[in-house]
Amino acid sequence: MDLSALLTIIDETAGLGRLRESLSGPSGRGKAARAVAGLNDAAKPAAIAALVADEERPVLVLTGRPARAEVLAEELAAWLGPAAGDASRVLFFPERDALPYERLAPDRETVRDRLTAVIALTEERPCVIVSSALALSQRTLSPDDLTRSVLDLRPGQKLEMETLLRELARLGYTMEPLVQEAGEASRRGGIVDVFPPTERAPLRIEFFGDEIESIRSFSASTQRTSKSVEEARVVPAQELLPSAADDWLAPLSKLGLKKMPDEARQRIEEDLTLLRDGASFKERGFYVQFLAPSTLLDHLPGGALLVVDEDADVQTAIEEAEAQGEATRKELEAAGEIPYGLPSALETWPQVRRQIEATGRVLTLARWAMPEDGQSGPEDGDAIRLPFTGSGAFAGQLRKLATEVAQGVQSGRRFVIVSQQAERLAELLEEQDAHATVGEDLVNPPPRLSLVQGSLHDGWKLSPYGPPSGADAGDLTLLTDSEVFGFVKQRRAPPKKAVNREAFLADLTQGAYVVHIDHGIGRFAGLIRRTTDGNEREYLELHYAEGDRLFVPTDQLDRVSRYIGPSDKQPAPTRLGAGDWQRAKQRARRAVAALAKELLQLYASREVMPGYAYPPDSAWQAELDASFPYVETSDQLAAISAVKRDMESPRPMDRLVCGDVGYGKTEVALRAAFKAVMDGRQVAVLVPTTVLAQQHFNTFRERLAAFPVRIEVLSRLRSHAEQKRIVESLQQGTTDIVIGTHRLLQKDIRFQELGLVVIDEEQRFGVANKEFLKEMRREVDVLTLSATPIPRTLYMALGGIRDMSTMETPPEDRLPIKTYVSQTDDRLIREAIARELERGGQVYFVHNRVHSIEMIASKLRDLVPEARIDIGHGQMDERELARAMDDFTHGRTDVLVCTTIIESGLDIPNVNTIIINQADRLGLAQLYQLRGRVGRGAHRAYAYLLYEKNKRLSETAKARLQTIFEATELGAGF
Secondary structure, three states: OOOHHHHHHHOOOOOOOOOHHHHHOOOOOOEEEEEEEEOOOOOHHHHHHHHHOOOOOOOOEOOOOOOHHHHHHHHHHHOOOOOOOOOOEEEEEOOOOOOOOOOOOOHHHHHHHHHHHHHHHHHHHEEEEEEEEEHHHHOOOOHHHHHOOOOEOOOOOEEHHHHHHHHHOOOOOOEEOOOOOOEEOOOOOOEEEEOOOOOOOEEEEEEEOOOOEEEEEOOOOOOOOOOOOOOEEEOOOOOOOOHHHHHHHHHHHOOEOOOOOOHHHHHHHHHHHHHOOOOOOOOHHHHHHHHHOOOOHOOOOOOOOOEEOOOHHHHHHHHHHHHHHHHHHHHHHHOOOEEEOOOOOOHHHHHHHHHHHHHOEEEEEOOOOOOOOOOOOOOOOEEEEOOOOOOOOOOOOOOHHHHHHHHHHHOOEEEEEEEEEEEHHHHHHHHHHHHHHOOEEEEOOOEEEEEEEEOOOOEEEEOOOOOOOOOOOOOEEEEEHHHOOOOOOOOOOOOOOOOHHHHHHOOOOOOOOOEEEOOEEEEEEEEEEEEEEEEEEEEEEEEHHOOOOOEEEHHHHHEEEEOOOOOOOOOOOOOOOOOOOHHHHHHHHHHHHHHHHHHHHHHHEEEEEHOOOOOOOOOOHHHHHHOOOOOHHHHHHHHHHHHHHHHHOOOOEEEEEEEOOOOOHHHHHHHHHHHHHHHEEEEEEEEEOOOHHHHHHHHHHHHHHOOOEEEEEEEEEEOOHHHHHHHHHHOOOOOEEEEEHHHHHHEEEEEOOOEEEEOHHHOOOOOOHHHHHHHOOOOEEEEEEEOOOHHHHHOOOOOOOOOOOHHEEOOOOOOOOOOEEEEOOHHHHHHHHHHHHHHOOEEEEEEHHHHHHHHHHHHHHHOOOOOOOOOOOOOOOOOHHHHHHHHHHOOOOOOOEEHHOOOOOOOOOOOEEEEOOOOOOOOOOHHOOOOOOOOEEEEEOOEHHHHHHHHOOOOHHHHHHHHHHOOOOOOOOO
16 A cells, blocks of 8 residues: 555645754754654654655654564555565564563564664664664664674675684574574585575575575575675674673673572573573573664764654553563562562663654654744744644445545545545445445545555545645545544555475474375485486475485475374385375275265265355445455465355355454354345354354454445344344344354244354254254355364364365464463463553463352452453353453453353454463363463464463363464464
8 A cells, every 4th residue: 555645745734844854953052952843643654754765864753662663664664665676665663571680682683673773773774774762772783893793795705614614603694404484593514504694585506615605585484595696794683692601701701590499490501501602592592682772862873863652652651561570570580580689671761762852853743732932823933733634534434434434525625535445435325326436546646535455444524724735735534434434454564475384394204204196104314415417406305115315496395395294103104106105095095085075975965955156246246355454365365265155156055164253254154144144145153152143243244344234143142133134134144144142043044045054163063953954954155264173173174075275374474372381370471461461462261160260350350450351251150251251352351261152263463472270171172272362473372381380281282282282383282
């Protein structure tokens, strides 16, 4: 989405020219500092973009909370438009996930983004960097260290390979067998692979003696080289460099290690030895917070502009983080987990304030007007006021919107509507004779009415004081989905290219059994390089029976898979060329056919029964698909296409969509439901819990708000009178989609024209319910969604009796959930909750015992008094449960103490920590589903599985907890 065409109009705004002039050079006090008052949050990205669009130096934007920083970065990118070449115009400087003094290694992607921003400032290239207060207060490497630690490499350069490897270790690169992520390096013969954080692809450096022969970029997934590189810049891979060992020894020598337990003291002493030696090791990132000497402001070049968004918010955020850090320090020191005397983990507010005051050009933005200005115009007082105001809200009244916009355009006003449903809105406006251009980018110059496919947080209106300074100045209203529909869709960053085969190569260990689709079972011997016909390629070496060997090129990895079989028996390697493997596959096919025969007979009658064939997608269906606020994964698109193809076939659909939790199965069901409704059929969505029914109702209502679809929810949370009304509307055909629990299976439920049944988590329904569903299957299309299907359901799908779509590709920016298994510990619980609250998130605390849940909630209130804590379980009064869930969903509660009622399908992206009490009492599928309630957005999520202190766990319980603990990669459990 590109809105930069509007900057010319905004640039004519009264006050903006004066503001730019006042910031163009230092004032008499030796610096240029100005404030803008009365500027609402929605208008700030546009105002900043108009102000800095022509800046030739870097711009740093500092705001209070991490969530606000993400919004600013994303919307500034839309307003400034794309940069020339590969460089990004807007960079985000993220905060590290760990709390101060917490012994967690920083995420590599976070380190990469932080270093990219720091290097952009050092290079003084024109860009905008957005940082939260917490990210700024977390220290990084110094400008001098960075300048001395950049390696410029080019073909023909004299350089010993060992010298390069030593430098890479000093810069924080970890040596790996294969380079797959930023910050990794590897050596194979005369080749060094390295992945600098600032590069889009890793680099392959080939040596001939002591000279660099060539440098090429290559794919991390296939390991194949792509193009030659004339000059490469290798930057540090970590924010802590051992370039000044003497500076390190002073604070480290004062650490009080005597009061620590022996094991913890030994670990710290080993770390300190490695730090003094300048070695790269796993825990080195933990020490960045203490030993890194600088902040992002130290890298801001002279003459660069600093924009402070609400300085009071910045101060509050830093002071809160500092207080939390000191509390954590005392707890960890008392517990003997960290030594006494560690330096401060964060830059304090007085230190940050001094750095801000020392900056040459500073602009402060305030959402509230100062008392002394704002009476007559933008020239009053020291603060400048820009004429942005809030825009009107229509809350889904689309006819009113169309009428008002059409009248405004006729009177000479200018409108820009940014919406996920731009095409649909364009149709409504056309009916009122308001003709609009529609696209993903805004044309230049923009017409009087434009619709842009995209998403912004809120809209605004530009109305200057007095006569406009230009023909179009002040004649602008920006509307978003927030004003049009009354809600804001969550946004995600653009998708990153997925690396599909890295996990496979990383999991292969020497001697592991693998299966080649054509040659059978062999043992993996390693990766080798061979030259054939003058071309050097990389191969997997596989060993088979009787000493046979097979070399598989790495670009044919799709032909090889890991061997999966009984853990207590090793497979016999196949003999190459003897036909053993082909005979084994034939025997397997015959066995599958025999096992499936009975079930095939059961479903044979369904195959010949005529069903209803839906027509191809309508224009409205295409608009609904286009309005999805995220980028669909390839598996999600394949599942949607398969479902639609089934519905357009005369054979009744019976499809299982099997995908990991949070992979987008609900969107598949929603599009299928809309397709049925568009052809006059009704839809029943069957879910196992009242909480999930309400969430699906909210999701369907939000996604279908722009279309004439009536949606109802039927569960015990509805009164008897409401249930009676909904049942009658189903019989009369006035309700299009009904979402309900077991209540939908009762005998009084009758549909006028039922076309589709969606069953979410079929395994949660009993035998009698499934008999009823079988009767339904004879007449209607059935779509089943599940992340943990029961073996019979999965077998029927795998055997071809039921159709199946699998969704194995995670959504973009999804991070693996960090999982911890521990004995119950009050300090651990407090730290986990405090970390999540610190970054503006929410927490599930699962305690699956109703009789003691109040006691647990009371204990948590004592442990974390600053948290707003509520309770939710299935035995509560219906209205009280609905109130508790609504408060938690809308952020009015920080911690929800609940039973496993949240297990199925709940999707609240702001909840990124789950603590499961007495986890050893829950089943494997329950634990897997519960952990899937977090990690639904782009933030790192945490799951804590707790069991009672000193309790002797059964072998089965240990195995369950170990399985969940090990299945940490995206899609691993599925």
